[in-house]
Amino acid sequence: MKSQSEKSKQFAALHQAGNSFVIPNPWDIGSANAPGARFDHEYYRTTHMPLVKDRMGDSCKSYTIDKGLAGSAPGTPAIYVGMCHIFCDSVEVFQKGFGPHAQEIMCDVRNYTNLTPVMQISEVIVG
Amino acid sequence: MKSQSEKSKQFAALHQAGNSFVIPNPWDIGSANAPGARFDHEYYRTTHMPLVKDRMGDSCKSYTIDKGLAGSAPGTPAIYVGMCHIFCDSVEVFQKGFGPHAQEIMCDVRNYTNLTPVMQISEVIVG
Numbered sequence: 001m002k003s004q005s006e007k008s009k010q011f012a013a014l015h016q017a018g019n020s021f022v023i024p025n026p027w028d029i030g031s032a033n034a035p036g037a038r039f040d041h042e043y044y045r046t047t048h049m050p051l052v053k054d055r056m057g058d059s060c061k062s063y064t065i066d067k068g069l070a071g072s073a074p075g076t077p078a079i080y081v082g083m084c085h086i087f088c089d090s091v092e093v094f095q096k097g098f099g100p101h102a103q104e105i106m107c108d109v110r111n112y113t114n115l116t117p118v119m120q121i122s123e124v125i126v127g
Numbered sequence: 128m129k130s131q132s133e134k135s136k137q138f139a140a141l142h143q144a145g146n147s148f149v150i151p152n153p154w155d156i157g158s159a160n161a162p163g164a165r166f167d168h169e170y171y172r173t174t175h176m177p178l179v180k181d182r183m184g185d186s187c188k189s190y191t192i193d194k195g196l197a198g199s200a201p202g203t204p205a206i207y208v209g210m211c212h213i214f215c216d217s218v219e220v221f222q223k224g225f226g227p228h229a230q231e232i233m234c235d236v237r238n239y240t241n242l243t244p245v246m247q248i249s250e251v252i253v254g
Contacts, residue, residue, distance in 0.1 A: 045252055066212075066249035078247040085193075120205040122193035125172055 039081045041067055043112040049084060052098075052105055059097025061087045081115070091121065166208045168194055170239040176211060179225075179232055186224025188214045208242070218248065 045065060053060050064085045068078025088094040109117065172192060180187050191212045195205025215221040236244065
């Protein structure tokens with residue numbers, strides 16, 4: 001069983017570096033629509049993401065938060081309840097800033113949702 | 128069978144307006160990983176998104192493009208091959224700008240991918 005810190009390092013180590021990259025932190029609708037699913041947008045905005053920024057320091061250049069309102073098909077909910085993008089200069093910078101605090105940050109997730117976040121590394125083509 | 132224009136109007140009409148909103152245009156990994164899947168990032172950046180901006184005019188305040196590099200689990204690809212966000216002042220403004228050109232824009236999708244885009248309407252909480 002790997003620790004969160006080890007997982008984070010492994011996660012970052014696998015990824016190529018771009019000139020700039022982004023980590024969308026969207027939430028799976030399958031989980032979002034499960035009975036009893038919750039997502040506290042207020043906590044996410046006022047506590048969780050500021051915690052991430054505080055711990056990452058200058059390695060997090062900036063972040064954005066989107067709140068899903070609706071899907072594209074009539075009557076469907078948004079695929080992702082919430083989404084954040086964390087902007088860093090490189091994967092290495094992300095790893096250095098996030099890795100040491102991964103466990104604390106991931107433990108805080110339970111404070112605003114019972115959903116499982118999905119993540120990916122992207123390169124910013126047009127920002 | 129509804130036309131693209133009708134679908135677009137129906138799509139927009141169903142959504143609540145926020146102070147600001149965003150349309151992520153991510154791509155389903157299920158399609159992305161299908162045999163024979165293609166996505167021309169160069170065309171997307173230099174032709175498709177500029178086309179969208181040109182047709183929408185001032186109703187599109189700005190847009191961003193992300194290129195997926197990798198997923199979070201070791202050895203997994205990014206969930207979305209590409210993603211764009213289109214920023215508008217409201218759903219109504221989006222509808223007015225996108226609706227009349229929906230058919231032309233959607234027809235251009237085939238020029239850079241054989242995947243099916245997924246969309247959602249979001250409110251920008253932190254931009």
